[in-house]
Amino acid sequence: MDGYLDGVLLDQVSKRYGRGPWVLRDLTLEVSGPVVLTGANGTGKSTLLKIAAGVLKPTSGRVVRPASVGYVPERFPSDVKMSASSYLAHMGRVRRAAANDVLERLGFVGSLTAPMSELSKGNAQKVALAQAFLASDVLVLDEPWTGLDPAASAELVSLLEDRTALVSDHEGHFVSATRVDLAGGHVTIELSRVVGLDALEALEGVRSVLARGSSARVVVAPDRSDQVLAEALRLGCSVRSVR
Amino acid sequence: MFGAERAVISLVRYLAADVLRGQRYLAPVIVFLGVMGMLFSSDAGRPLEAYSGSSALLYPIAAWMAVVVATSEDAVRREITVVSAGGWSRVLTAAAVVAVAIAVAMALVGAVWPVVTNPHPYTAREFFVGLGAHTVCALLGVGVGLMFARPVFDSIGRTVLAVFSVVVLTYPLGRATPLGWVLDALGHNRFSLSVLWAGVVGVALVAGAVVVGVRRA
Numbered sequence: 001m002d003g004y005l006d007g008v009l010l011d012q013v014s015k016r017y018g019r020g021p022w023v024l025r026d027l028t029l030e031v032s033g034p035v036v037l038t039g040a041n042g043t044g045k046s047t048l049l050k051i052a053a054g055v056l057k058p059t060s061g062r063v064v065r066p067a068s069v070g071y072v073p074e075r076f077p078s079d080v081k082m083s084a085s086s087y088l089a090h091m092g093r094v095r096r097a098a099a100n101d102v103l104e105r106l107g108f109v110g111s112l113t114a115p116m117s118e119l120s121k122g123n124a125q126k127v128a129l130a131q132a133f134l135a136s137d138v139l140v141l142d143e144p145w146t147g148l149d150p151a152a153s154a155e156l157v158s159l160l161e162d163r164t165a166l167v168s169d170h171e172g173h174f175v176s177a178t179r180v181d182l183a184g185g186h187v188t189i190e191l192s193r194v195v196g197l198d199a200l201e202a203l204e205g206v207r208s209v210l211a212r213g214s215s216a217r218v219v220v221a222p223d224r225s226d227q228v229l230a231e232a233l234r235l236g237c238s239v240r241s242v243r
Numbered sequence: 244m245f246g247a248e249r250a251v252i253s254l255v256r257y258l259a260a261d262v263l264r265g266q267r268y269l270a271p272v273i274v275f276l277g278v279m280g281m282l283f284s285s286d287a288g289r290p291l292e293a294y295s296g297s298s299a300l301l302y303p304i305a306a307w308m309a310v311v312v313a314t315s316e317d318a319v320r321r322e323i324t325v326v327s328a329g330g331w332s333r334v335l336t337a338a339a340v341v342a343v344a345i346a347v348a349m350a351l352v353g354a355v356w357p358v359v360t361n362p363h364p365y366t367a368r369e370f371f372v373g374l375g376a377h378t379v380c381a382l383l384g385v386g387v388g389l390m391f392a393r394p395v396f397d398s399i400g401r402t403v404l405a406v407f408s409v410v411v412l413t414y415p416l417g418r419a420t421p422l423g424w425v426l427d428a429l430g431h432n433r434f435s436l437s438v439l440w441a442g443v444v445g446v447a448l449v450a451g452a453v454v455v456g457v458r459r460a
Contacts, residue, residue: 054329070326072323
């Protein structure tokens with residue numbers, strides 16, 4: 001494919017759904033080795049993971065990823081009629097990958113031949129992880145510890161340690177990985193007598209603009225706050241506060 | 244690329260197995276077989292004329308079946324499959340192959356049925372014209388179904404509404420649509436080249452639905 005590196009490169013990636021607010025703005029991230037993504041709810045972790053895995057296309061920016069990516073979504077569906085063994089066999093054939101021992105290592109208990117809808121949440125999650133580990137290059141896992149017991153959680157950490165992986169985790173399971181905080185801190189600029197709101201919204205580094213009457217609250221990435229502030233003043237806005 | 248073809252073949256096996264494990268395919272199959280039984284319960288007319296009813300029936304049934312195939316995996320599992328396969332185009336191509344294969348199987352049933360039950364004798368030529376006409380109608384149906392199913396329309400409600408509207412509107416438009424060309428030829432108990440052209444439209448519709456899906460996803 002077009003991958004020149006083992007990991008994933010996200011270059012100036014931005015994402016919005018339709019004409020909605022920006023979920024991600026100008027995000028650049030290079031993943032090689034294990035990387036943990038943190039950030040409060042709604043900071044765009046799942047969106048970023050879907051873009052990294054190739055499920056979603058970014059609105060702008062560039063993504064470079066290797067050929068074989070494994071993906072675990074935030075919630076594996078609970079109503080799958082297919083059995084775990086045939087699901088994993090099919091996924092292995094699609095990838096042309098040999099079966100792995102991830103299920104055993106995670107301590108899967110339950111029937112491999114019954115419909116997956118009959119599995120407990122934790123065991124279904126182990127099947128989801130086993131299919132992702134069929135990938136040979138990069139793993140993209142969204143809250144993979146959800147539903148796992150302590151032994152399986154610890155085993156998952158050791159499975160991930162020597163892999164290139166982008167993992168969201170807000171419970172601190174994976175302390176040895178490089179941490180990337182998606183919120184990354186931000187600067188809030190309060191403006192009054194606002195003019196040129198559209199121009200402000202379009203500036204690089206602006207995460208959100210909340211207008212109330214003639215005033216507005218602008219949330220900006222820390223490294224772009226000086227430029228945005230200067231542009232707001234140039235447009236003729238009054239700055240009430242910066243924090 | 245050889246690897247891509249292998250991946251699509253594996254995906255076809257997986258998606259077909261998934262459709263069979265779910266039971267949503269049963270409803271269109273039962274409606275198809277039930278109405279076929281009604282259509283051919285008595286003398287259905289001259290050989291090709293008899294095929295017009297079952298061809299007209301196969302169009303909405305194939306559209307329904309295509310929606311079943313396209314939405315057999317829920318949205319989240321589809322995301323995993325897309326990542327495993329290395330892109331939307333392979334998955335949507337495989338889904339189209341499965342939908343077309345089921346539609347062609349139903350076209351075969353539609354073509355064989357009156358040969359067995361209709362009192363009029365069938366020549367080999369008439370049988371193959373009937374099989375072709377059924378296949379063309381089935382392809383048109385699959386095209387319409389895939390064109391409005393996920394990932395083009397994300398909600399099943401909008402999919403059903405759009406497919407139903409198009410299907411219902413197709414019949415009164417008569418010879419203005421490719422379906423009309425086929426039904427008109429069969430209704431006059433003759434074969435015409437317009438059936439082939441309708442087949443070309445059907446193939447284009449299915450391929451177009453895959454392309455639109457890949458762009459929308």
